Amino acid sequence: QVDPAFEGLDGGPGSLVKWNPLSNVSGTAVWSFLRTMDVPVNALHFKGYVSIGCEPCTRAVLPGQHEREGRWWWEDAKAKECGLHK
Numbered sequence: 001q002v003d004p005a006f007e008g009l010d011g012g013p014g015s016l017v018k019w020n021p022l023s024n025v026s027g028t029a030v031w032s033f034l035r036t037m038d039v040p041v042n043a044l045h046f047k048g049y050v051s052i053g054c055e056p057c058t059r060a061v062l063p064g065q066h067e068r069e070g071r072w073w074w075e076d077a078k079a080k081e082c083g084l085h086k
Contacts, residue, residue, distance in 0.1 A: 027067075 022030065034041055044052055048060030050067040061070040 033039070042049075042052055044058075044060075048062075049058060049070060050061050051071050052058055053071050057072055059070045061067060
């Protein structure tokens, strides 16, 4: 994925290119792999933190909530970054 906000789609200087090798892998498959390979995981996953980001942007989700509802939860529904990366 190329973010056009960073100098267009050509991938030139200043461009931000995002690549996610797990984008087409289910959460069930990921957790199965982690258990099979005995990969250590963040203990917050077992406390309701399904999607973990930076400390001010992350909170536990309730049963039935979408996994991303624990991220960027503040009042402004349009804001998706806390400013930590700016």
